[in-house]
Amino acid sequence: MKNIGQTLRELRELKGLLLREVGAALSIDPTLLSKIERNDRMPTKEQVIALSEFYQDKKNEVIIAWLSDKLVYEIQDEDLALAAMKVAEQKIEYLKTHKAQ
Amino acid sequence: MKNIGQTLRELRELKGLLLREVGAALSIDPTLLSKIERNDRMPTKEQVIALSEFYQDKKNEVIIAWLSDKLVYEIQDEDLALAAMKVAEQKIEYLKTHKAQ
DNA sequence: CTTATATTTGACAAATATTGTCAAGACAAT
DNA sequence: ATTGTCTTGACAATATTTGTCAAATATAAG
Numbered sequence: 700m701k702n703i704g705q706t707l708r709e710l711r712e713l714k715g716l717l718l719r720e721v722g723a724a725l726s727i728d729p730t731l732l733s734k735i736e737r738n739d740r741m742p743t744k745e746q747v748i749a750l751s752e753f754y755q756d757k758k759n760e761v762i763i764a765w766l767s768d769k770l771v772y773e774i775q776d777e778d779l780a781l782a783a784m785k786v787a788e789q790k791i792e793y794l795k796t797h798k799a800q
Numbered sequence: 801m802k803n804i805g806q807t808l809r810e811l812r813e814l815k816g817l818l819l820r821e822v823g824a825a826l827s828i829d830p831t832l833l834s835k836i837e838r839n840d841r842m843p844t845k846e847q848v849i850a851l852s853e854f855y856q857d858k859k860n861e862v863i864i865a866w867l868s869d870k871l872v873y874e875i876q877d878e879d880l881a882l883a884a885m886k887v888a889e890q891k892i893e894y895l896k897t898h899k900a901q
Numbered sequence: 902c903t904t905a906t907a908t909t910t911g912a913c914a915a916a917t918a919t920t921g922t923c924a925a926g927a928c929a930a931t
Numbered sequence: 932a933t934t935g936t937c938t939t940g941a942c943a944a945t946a947t948t949t950g951t952c953a954a955a956t957a958t959a960a961g
Contacts, residue, residue, distance in 0.1 A: 700890050718908070731950060733908060740949075759880060766875050766884035771891045773874060774867050779860060780892050783867035788885050789801050790872045795882070819937065832921060834937060841920070 703747070704738035706764040710754040711736070725749045741769065804848070805839035807865040811855040812837070826850045842870065 701709070711721055718736075722729035727746060734740040742750065742765065751761035774780040802810070812822055819837075823830035828847060835841040843851065843866065852862035875881040 700887060700894065702891075717906090719906095728950065728952095729907090730909075730952085734910090734950095737909080739910090743949080759883075762878075763880050763884050763887055766878060766880060767887035767891055769874050770871055770884060770888035771895070773870055775892065775895060777863075777867055779864050779867060781889070781896070782860075783864050783871060784885065784889050784892060786801060786864055786868035787871035788882070788889075790803075790868060791876065791881050791885060793801065794872070794876060818935090820935095829921065829923095830936090831923085831938075835921095835939090838938080840939090844920080 701764055702738055703742065703761070703764040703768045704736045706757075706761055707732075707750060707754075708736040710757055710761070714754075721750075721753065725753060738768075741765075741772075802865055803839055804843065804862070804866040804869045805837045807858075807862055808833075808851060808855075809837040811858055811862070815855075822851075822854065826854060839869075842866075842873075 711718075718729040718732045721727070722732050725746075727749070731740065735742045735746070747762060747765045751758045754761060770784075774783055777783065812819075819830040819833045822828070823833050826847075828850070832841060836843045836847070848863060848866045852859045855862060871885075875884055878884065
C-alpha cells in the first residue's frame with residue numbers, strides 16, 4: 700500500500716541507481732524524477748509505463764500504486780469518499796461485463 | 801448506480817421543472833445544465849453542491865453519483881482498474897483513521 | 902574548509918484540459 | 932408557421948498540469 704513516489708524510490712535504490720541514470724535511460728529530467736519520487740508531481744501515463752517497464756518485475760505494482768494514488772487524490776477530502784468508492788467499483792464491474800467491442 | 805447526469809435529470813423531471821427554472825434558481829446557464837444532465841460536462845464541485853442542496857432529500861445520492869463518476873472516469877480504460885480501486889479503498893481507510901488534526 | 906556529486910526546491914513559461922457562452926439546430930405541440 | 936424546450940458545435944476564457952532552469956541544500960571525501 701505504498702504511494703507511487705515511495706514505490707519508485709525504493710525500486711531505484713534497490714537497483715542502486717541515481718536519478719540521473721534512470722532519467723537518462725528513460726529521457727526524463729532527473730529533477731522531474733525527484734519530484735515524482737517525492738510525490739510532488741504525478742507522473743504522466745507515459746512516464747509511469749516507461750518506469751514500470753524499467754523496473755520490470757514490479758510492473759503491476761508501479762501501475763497500481765499510480766492509479767490508486769490518482770483515485771485517492773480525487774476524493775480524499777470528501778466525507779462520502781468511501782461510499783463513492785464502493786459505487787465506483789460497481790460501476791467498473793458493470794462496465795467490464797457490459798462493455799462494447 | 802446511476803451516473804450524475806441521469807441522477808440530476810430524473811430529479812429535475814420528478815419535480816417537473818425546466819432546465820431554465822433550475823438554472824435560474826442556481827445561476828447556472830441552462831445549456832450548461834443540459835450538458836451536465838447528458839454527461840457531456842462534469843459539473844464543478846460548487847455546481848454539484850448547489851444541485852445537491854436544491855434536490856434536498858437526495859443530497860448524498862447526487863454527491864455520490866458525481867464522485868463515483870469522477871473515479872470511474874479516471875481509470876475506466878485500465879486493465880488494473882479494479883485492483884487499483886481496492887488499493888485506493890485501503891488507502892482512504894488508512895487516511896481516515898490516521899489523518900492529522 | 903573546499904570541492905565534488907546528488908538531490909531538492911521554487912519560480913515560471915509552456916502545454917493541456919476544462920469550463921462557460923453563444924448562436925444555431927432539432928424536436929414537439931399547437 | 933410559431934412558440935417553447937432542449938441539444939449541439941464552436942470557440943474564448945479559465946484553470947490545471949507539466950517540464951525546465953537556476954539556485955539551494957545535503958552528503959561525503961579529501
